[in-house]
Amino acid sequence: MSVESVQKKLMLMMDFKRKLLEFYQARQPLMDLKATAQDGFLQPWEQEDLRKRGEALIPAIVAARDGVGRLIAEATEIATSYGAPTELTILPAPLIGGYSQTMNMFQAAIEPQLPHDFELEPRKVLDIVNQAIWAIERHLEEEQTARPALNAAKRAGSGLASAFRALFKTET
Numbered sequence: 001m002s003v004e005s006v007q008k009k010l011m012l013m014m015d016f017k018r019k020l021l022e023f024y025q026a027r028q029p030l031m032d033l034k035a036t037a038q039d040g041f042l043q044p045w046e047q048e049d050l051r052k053r054g055e056a057l058i059p060a061i062v063a064a065r066d067g068v069g070r071l072i073a074e075a076t077e078i079a080t081s082y083g084a085p086t087e088l089t090i091l092p093a094p095l096i097g098g099y100s101q102t103m104n105m106f107q108a109a110i111e112p113q114l115p116h117d118f119e120l121e122p123r124k125v126l127d128i129v130n131q132a133i134w135a136i137e138r139h140l141e142e143e144q145t146a147r148p149a150l151n152a153a154k155r156a157g158s159g160l161a162s163a164f165r166a167l168f169k170t171e172t
Helices: 003-037 044-081 105-110 122-168
Strands: 087-090 101-104
Touching: 003 044, 003 105, 003 122, 044 105, 044 122, 087 105, 101 105, 105 122
Parallel strands: none
Antiparallel strands: 087 101
16 A cells, blocks of 8 residues: 555544544534523523524534534545444343444434434544544554665665676576
C-alpha cells in the first residue's frame, strides 16, 4: 500500500473524528433541555419555552449529523480494516427479554433513540475512532521506515548486478 493512500485514510479518519465531535457538541444543548424537561414541576409556559428552544437547536444538529453520515461508510471500512470493532450489539434487559439488535457503532452514535433505551457514550465511539487513527499512524510509520530500506536494497542489488556483469562480462 502506498504512503499516499495511507495518508488519505488518516486524513479521512481525522475528518470523521472532527465531524463526530461537532455533532456531539451540537447535540449536548438538546440533551440538557431534555433533562430539564423531565422535571415534573414545570409550568405549561416553561414547557412551551423548552419546546421552542429545542426546535431552534434542530437545524444545527441535523447539519452536524449529515456531516457524520456522509463519512460513515468509509470510516467503517477503514476502522474494520485496521482491526477496530465497529459492530455494536444491543441486548434487552434480562427480565424483559427479546431479541438482540446489531448495528454499526458509528450509525448508532448519531441515532436519536437506540433500541431498549440503550445509551451509547460518546467516549466509547471516540475511543474506536482513535484506535483506528493510531493504527493508521503506526502503519504510516512502518511504510515510511520501510521506504528508505527498500531504496537502499534496490541500490545495493543494482550495484551487485553491475559488479557481477563486469566480473563475468555477461550480456543481459
